[in-house]
Amino acid sequence: MATLNIAHRGGSALGPENTFAAFEKALAAGADGFEFDLHLSRDGHPVIIHDETLERTTNGSGPVGEAVLEELQKLDAGSWFGSEFTGARIPALAELFERYKDKNLLFNAELKTDIVSYPHLAEAVLKLVSRFGLEERVIISSFNWETLKASRTINPKVRTGLLYALEVENPWDMARELNCYSVHPLFFYLQNPETLARFRRESIPLYPWTVNDPEMMETFLNAGLEAIITDYPGELAQLIRARSGR
Ligand code: G3P
Ligand code: MG
Numbered sequence: 001m002a003t004l005n006i007a008h009r010g011g012s013a014l015g016p017e018n019t020f021a022a023f024e025k026a027l028a029a030g031a032d033g034f035e036f037d038l039h040l041s042r043d044g045h046p047v048i049i050h051d052e053t054l055e056r057t058t059n060g061s062g063p064v065g066e067a068v069l070e071e072l073q074k075l076d077a078g079s080w081f082g083s084e085f086t087g088a089r090i091p092a093l094a095e096l097f098e099r100y101k102d103k104n105l106l107f108n109a110e111l112k113t114d115i116v117s118y119p120h121l122a123e124a125v126l127k128l129v130s131r132f133g134l135e136e137r138v139i140i141s142s143f144n145w146e147t148l149k150a151s152r153t154i155n156p157k158v159r160t161g162l163l164y165a166l167e168v169e170n171p172w173d174m175a176r177e178l179n180c181y182s183v184h185p186l187f188f189y190l191q192n193p194e195t196l197a198r199f200r201r202e203s204i205p206l207y208p209w210t211v212n213d214p215e216m217m218e219t220f221l222n223a224g225l226e227a228i229i230t231d232y233p234g235e236l237a238q239l240i241r242a243r244s245g246r
Pocket of ligand 1 (some may be wrong): 008009035037050110141163184209229
C-alpha cells in the first residue's frame with residue numbers, strides 16, 4: 001500500500017495551521033489527509049486549534065475552553081500567518097467533516113487532552129465521527145493515553161494511534177496493551193534502524209511526525225511506512241509521484 005501523505009496541522013507550511021485555508025492548499029498539493037488538533041469549547045463543540053490559549057494563532061486571548069463556539073468563530077485565525085489570510089476562522093470539527101466527508105481522506109484527530117483534560121472531548125468527537133459515518137476514516141491520537149483508552153471504550157470501531165514525543169520503552173507493547181491501531185512517534189525515534197525494523201516485525205502501522213526533511217521522507221518511503229505526517233505535503237507528493245514513475 002502507498003504511504004499516506006498527511007498534512008500536519010492541516011498543512012502548516014502552506015497556510016495558517018488548522019484552518020480551511022491550510023486544508024485546501026494541502027489538498028491541492030496532494031495530501032491524502034490531515035492531522036489536526038482538537039480542544040473543546042465551553043459549550044461543548046470540538047474545535048480545531050493547536051494551543052490551549054488563543055494568543056499565538058488568533059487575535060483573541062485566554063483559554064480556548066472558556067469561550068463558546070460563536071465567540072471563537074468571530075476571531076481572526078489567519079492574519080498572524082500573512083495578511084492575505086485575514087479572516088480565516090477557527091473551524092469546528094463538524095464543519096471539517098461536513099466539508100470533506102465525501103472525499104476519500106484520512107482524518108488524524110489529535111485530542112489535546114494532555115494539558116487541559118477536557119473530560120467530554122473524546123465523547124463529543126466520537127459522536128461527530130458516527131454522525132458523519134466516518135468511523136473507518138478517522139484515527140484518534142493523543143499524548144494523553146487515557147484519552148485513547150476512553151475512545152476505545154466509547155467506540156471500538158474507531159482506530160487510535162499511540163502518540164509520543166518522549167522516549168517510550170517498547171512502544172509496540174504499549175500499543176497492543178492500549179489496543180491501538182498505529183503508533184505516531186516523533187520522527188527522531190525511527191531514525192534508529194533497529195527500532196524501525198522491530199516495528200515492521202511487529203506489523204504496527206507507523207505515522208511519524210513531523211517529517212519535513214526530503215531525505216528523511218525518502219528513507220521512510222523506502223521503508224514502506226503507512227503514513228508520513230508533514231508540514232510540506234507538496235514536497236512529499238512530488239517524491240511519491242517520482243517513485244511511481246520509476
Ligand atoms: O500528532 C502529531 C503532532 O501534531 C504532535 O505535535 O504539537 O504538532 O500537535 P503537535
Ligand atoms: Mg498535532
